Amino acid sequence: MRDGFRIGVDLGGSKIEAALLDRAGIVQDRRRVATPAGDYDATVAAIARLVDAIEREHGVRAAVGVGIPGTIVARTGLVKNANSTWLIGRPLARDVIAALDREVRFANDANCFALSEAIDGAAAGCASVFGVILGTGVGGGIVIDGRIMTGANAISGEWGHNPLPWPQGDEVPGPLCYCGRAGCIETFLSGPGLAADHRRHFGNALSGPEIVAAAEAGDGGAQASLSRYAERLARALASVINILDPEAIVLGGGLSAIAALYDEVPRLWRRFVFSDEVATRLLPPVHGDSSGVRGAAWLWPPETKA
Ligand SMILES: [Zn+2]
Numbered sequence: 265m266r267d268g269f270r271i272g273v274d275l276g277g278s279k280i281e282a283a284l285l286d287r288a289g290i291v292q293d294r295r296r297v298a299t300p301a302g303d304y305d306a307t308v309a310a311i312a313r314l315v316d317a318i319e320r321e322h323g324v325r326a327a328v329g330v331g332i333p334g335t336i337v338a339r340t341g342l343v344k345n346a347n348s349t350w351l352i353g354r355p356l357a358r359d360v361i362a363a364l365d366r367e368v369r370f371a372n373d374a375n376c377f378a379l380s381e382a383i384d385g386a387a388a389g390c391a392s393v394f395g396v397i398l399g400t401g402v403g404g405g406i407v408i409d410g411r412i413m414t415g416a417n418a419i420s421g422e423w424g425h426n427p428l429p430w431p432q433g434d435e436v437p438g439p440l441c442y443c444g445r446a447g448c449i450e451t452f453l454s455g456p457g458l459a460a461d462h463r464r465h466f467g468n469a470l471s472g473p474e475i476v477a478a479a480e481a482g483d484g485g486a487q488a489s490l491s492r493y494a495e496r497l498a499r500a501l502a503s504v505i506n507i508l509d510p511e512a513i514v515l516g517g518g519l520s521a522i523a524a525l526y527d528e529v530p531r532l533w534r535r536f537v538f539s540d541e542v543a544t545r546l547l548p549p550v551h552g553d554s555s556g557v558r559g560a561a562w563l564w565p566p567e568t569k570a
Contacts, residue, residue: 277347438452
């Protein structure tokens with residue numbers, strides 16, 4: 265066994281990815297396979313095979329962390345809140361630990377993103393970090409002093425199903441959400457939420473990325489939709505700042521690529537944050553698509569002996 269190696273596994277709905285990190289956080293190997301969707305036993309076996317293949321290739325026995333789309337309930341050890349529904353109610357931690365014959369750490373994938381950016385990404389050196397996923401859904405994770413704050417219900421940072429704060433006329437009651445409520449932050453700030461908002465105002469069905477491209481090409485309607493998006497994001501993040509007061513907020517997910525957000529949103533959130541000065545920084549991600557595997561690997565923090 266060579267000291268300090270970590271393998272991070274990112275279990276996604278369409279792919280399982282694994283990366284070997286050395287002590288310095290340099291990725292030494294990276295592999296991915298298609299997720300055997302719908303087949304729980306095959307999913308566990310695929311994780312074990314990826315880890316085994318990397319360890320054989322490099323002659324190491326690594327500390328392993330796994331990021332999952334959902335959470336593992338501490339009391340029962342069973343998966344909940346996963347959009348990969350074949351994992352729900354399954355003892356994933358127990359089975360992966362048995363397959364790999366070692367202790368394995370697990371965390372929600374949004375928490376892994378936040379951890380990756382907090383340890384050696386955009387927010388490196390920040391004591392308190394809120395990592396935000398703006399993609400198909402809206403999620404988030406909180407990292408304090410380099411550790412994920414999991415929370416009593418394992419839902420820390422899950423702001424996407426809070427209502428959009430300081431709502432304006434046509435935002436009430438807001439779009440219906442799959443969670444059964446209306447006006448959730450996710451219904452405005454996810455990619456599909458942005459697309460639906462644009463359609464409501466202008467009638468044309470563009471996807472989130474198409475709206476961004478149209479705005480860059482000078483389309484006034486698309487620019488207006490992105491302005492509404494930035495203002496809503498500012499309100500939603502201001503309510504997070506008022507509670508958590510993080511040093512940094514790092515955006516991830518597809519919509520984090522909208523460059524204008526990083527100037528506009530901090531300018532707009534001043535109206536809503538309960539402070540005359542706002543020191544919180546809004547940052548683009550450093551690790552992008554690698555954050556899932558990197559954050560899972562850093563479930564074994566740099567100072568621990570792997
Ligand atoms: Zn909701």
